[in-house]
Amino acid sequence: MKHFLGNNRFLSYFSFVILTVLFLLEIYYASPYAATWDQVDFALALDRYDLLAMQPHFPGYPYFVLGGMFVHAFVDNPAKALSVFNVIALFSATVPIVLLLKKHFSTPISLFISTLIQSASYVMVIAGQPMSDGAALAVLWWYFWSIESARSRDAWWMRLLPLALLSILMGIRLSYAPFAVAILCLWYEDWKKHRSISRLGCFLTAAAFFQFIWIAAVAVAEGSFQSFFKLALSFTSGHFAEWGGTAANGMQPLWERGSQFFFYNILWTGIASQNVILLFLYIMVWAAVWRMRTSPFPRWLLVSGFAYFLWALFAQNIEKPRHILPLVHLGLLYGWTCYIRNHMSMCRWGLAAAVLAVQLATGTWHLREQALQLPATYQLAYDLQKSEERLVLYTWEETRVLQYLNVDFPHKDVLHFSFFLQDKANYRHVKIYLTDHVVKGFQAQGVSLSRHVRKVKTYRSSTLADPVYGNVTLYEWRN
Numbered sequence: 001m002k003h004f005l006g007n008n009r010f011l012s013y014f015s016f017v018i019l020t021v022l023f024l025l026e027i028y029y030a031s032p033y034a035a036t037w038d039q040v041d042f043a044l045a046l047d048r049y050d051l052l053a054m055q056p057h058f059p060g061y062p063y064f065v066l067g068g069m070f071v072h073a074f075v076d077n078p079a080k081a082l083s084v085f086n087v088i089a090l091f092s093a094t095v096p097i098v099l100l101l102k103k104h105f106s107t108p109i110s111l112f113i114s115t116l117i118q119s120a121s122y123v124m125v126i127a128g129q130p131m132s133d134g135a136a137l138a139v140l141w142w143y144f145w146s147i148e149s150a151r152s153r154d155a156w157w158m159r160l161l162p163l164a165l166l167s168i169l170m171g172i173r174l175s176y177a178p179f180a181v182a183i184l185c186l187w188y189e190d191w192k193k194h195r196s197i198s199r200l201g202c203f204l205t206a207a208a209f210f211q212f213i214w215i216a217a218v219a220v221a222e223g224s225f226q227s228f229f230k231l232a233l234s235f236t237s238g239h240f241a242e243w244g245g246t247a248a249n250g251m252q253p254l255w256e257r258g259s260q261f262f263f264y265n266i267l268w269t270g271i272a273s274q275n276v277i278l279l280f281l282y283i284m285v286w287a288a289v290w291r292m293r294t295s296p297f298p299r300w301l302l303v304s305g306f307a308y309f310l311w312a313l314f315a316q317n318i319e320k321p322r323h324i325l326p327l328v329h330l331g332l333l334y335g336w337t338c339y340i341r342n343h344m345s346m347c348r349w350g351l352a353a354a355v356l357a358v359q360l361a362t363g364t365w366h367l368r369e370q371a372l373q374l375p376a377t378y379q380l381a382y383d384l385q386k387s388e389e390r391l392v393l394y395t396w397e398e399t400r401v402l403q404y405l406n407v408d409f410p411h412k413d414v415l416h417f418s419f420f421l422q423d424k425a426n427y428r429h430v431k432i433y434l435t436d437h438v439v440k441g442f443q444a445q446g447v448s449l450s451r452h453v454r455k456v457k458t459y460r461s462s463t464l465a466d467p468v469y470g471n472v473t474l475y476e477w478r479n
Contacts, residue, residue, distance in 0.1 A: 011108040015115045022119055022360065023091045029367040030083035031129050035375030035461075036469060037400040039079065039130045042068065044404065046078040051222050051231055058235035060218035063171040064132040079130040086134030090127045093138040094118060096145035101337070103148075104296060109340060116356055117332045121273035121363035125465055126322045128367050136173035137325050143169055147182045147300060151189065156199070160206055162186065167210035175316065176326065178307040183207070185300035252318070261313050265321040270328040274464055275362050281355045282335075288348065289338035296337045305330050319468055370465045376472040377401040379459040380435070384409055390430040394420060396437040398472065417442045424477070436473035452478055 034043040041056035045065045048055055056065065064082075067089065072081035094114050101110035127134030143165040150158045162183055169176055187200055219228040252260070272279035297305075308326055316323040339352070374382070377398050384393060385407050393411040395402070402411045410427075414420045420442070424432055439453055453475040463470030 008106060008108040011112050015108070015111040018115050018356070018360070019094060019118060022124075023087070025364055025367065026087040026124060026128055027084060029128060029364075029371040030080050030087055031370050032077045032080040032083070033375050033378060034079040034130055034404055035377050035401060036466060037397040040400045040404040042082055042130050042132070043078040046072045046081065049221055051218065051228075058231045059174050060221070061132050061172055062214050062218055063168050064135050064173070067135060082130035083128050086127045086129070086131070089135040089138035090118070093141035096141040099145050100148060104337065105340070113336045113340060116336050116352065117329055119356060119360045119363065120328060120332055121275070121278065121359045121366060122270050122464070123325055123328060124363035125273070125366045125370060126325060128370060129465065131322070132173045133322050133325050136169060136176055137329065139165060139169045139172055140176060140179060140326055143179065144182070144301065147186055148298065150186055154193070159186070159190065159203055163203070163207045163210050166207070167214060170211060171214035175311070175323070176308070178311040179304045179326075181307045182300045182304040185303060257318055258313065260318055265318070265324050266327055266331070269321040269464070270324045271331065273359070273362050273366065275358070278355070278358050278362055281351065281358060284351055285335055285339055285355065288342070288351075289335060296341065297334060301330075321467065366462060366464055369462050373461055375466065375469070376459040376461040377469055378405070379461070380472050380474060381405050381407050383457070383459070384433070391433055392427045392430055393433045393435070394438050395435045396441065398435055398437070398469065414438060415441060417445050417447045432477035434475045434477060436475065439475055454478055
């Protein structure tokens with residue numbers, strides 16, 4: 001093992017082959033399903049871009065939709081087109097990862113570490129979905145590289161590249177905004193060197209201009225800036241006060257939220273992909289680098305990463321671990337950088353190869369399951385579609401998927417029990433069905449349903465790919 005992986009030429013070929021296989025697998029198993037509300041929003045946007053109709057939802061994600069439209073010219077299925085765009089974008093991130101690592105390692109070692117990072121199982125699964133996470137993570141790496149490049153060159157035009165890439169990043173995934181702290185660190189270093197207010201003023205103007213490009217494009221598509229900002233206010237208030245799953249509207253104690261975020265979302269799901277063997281192997285890796293005291297990361301990366309950590313903990317939906325993707329990649333970058341900086345014995349090379357093999361196999365298995373198995377929401381739709389009985393289905397977010405699939409039975413999203421009681425009176429001679437999210441929502445409102453609901457069937461798919469709607473249980477209402 002040491003003879004082969006310790007050989008620079010072999011290590012380069014080996015890493016290149018693994019990356020190529022990984023890319024082909026992700027393209028082949030890119031998800032063709034729009035199985036959640038957000039995924040439907042993106043898929044519909046490829047045919048008609050309309051924020052008011054939530055195609056997609058605010059803030060519009062124009063660069064992601066534009067990339068999906070380009071791939072859609074070659075891939076008929078809009079959901080798969082977005083998934084393929086994610087895979088292509090994330091594969092391109094290998095370049096900035098290698099360039100960043102080359103400051104500390106040779107090119108073969110840098111390529112090998114990038115292979116370990118790119119093959120992270122959970123990232124593979126999420127990048128294969130029609131969501132903006134994969135493309136955003138790719139642009140984030142290019143943004144990191146631009147920050148480090150701007151720090152090493154004093155030319156003023158090099159300071160503009162991070163501003164342009166931050167604009168693209170915000171136009172793909174606005175929730176990565178905390179990483180803008182890296183630019184503040186860059187400007188602070190520039191101020192210490194030049195002490196020029198006019199220079200900083202020009203940078204600030206350029207930053208606003210780059211952001212204005214995508215905001216103006218979305219506002220024009222929406223009709224006016226006034227309409228755009230109304231949508232912004234409505235979406236923001238809803239995200240932080242109602243449905244967003246943030247710390248502000250959650251009922252979890254802070255310690256419980258923090259432990260779920262760190263141990264379940266980051267370690268168990270993000271790093272280990274809910275695989276015991278992979279978790280054990282990573283524990284061994286981290287044990288090997290535990291005594292490292294000096295961080296190989298520049299300060300700006302640590303500060304911006306910590307800013308996003310706090311943002312993801314308090315301002316993102318704790319039930320959706322996909323929000324921690326940047327933290328997974330940064331954690332792996334830190335861990336493998338520290339691990340390989342030490343003397344690499346045969347055992348250490350063997351452990352690294354074992355991690356690579358297990359996470360590649362785990363990611364491929366989950367990718368295949370996600371691409372070939374019908375999502376639970378699709379199973380529910382097709383099952384009721386085949387039913388010959390008259391029925392109505394009350395759902396939460398599942399109704400968006402049912403609309404996307406154009407089912408011919410009536411379905412409605414319902415959040416309040418009082419509305420349900422009023423509305424079901426319109427369906428006196430049909431069967432009334434509810435999903436488990438509706439039932440749990442009513443129970444949270446203090447309504448006792450034990451005598452009124454009967455469990456009919458549970459539809460199951462990958463809960464790693466979709467922890468919220470990976471399992472959907474159907475109930476029948478009984479008066």
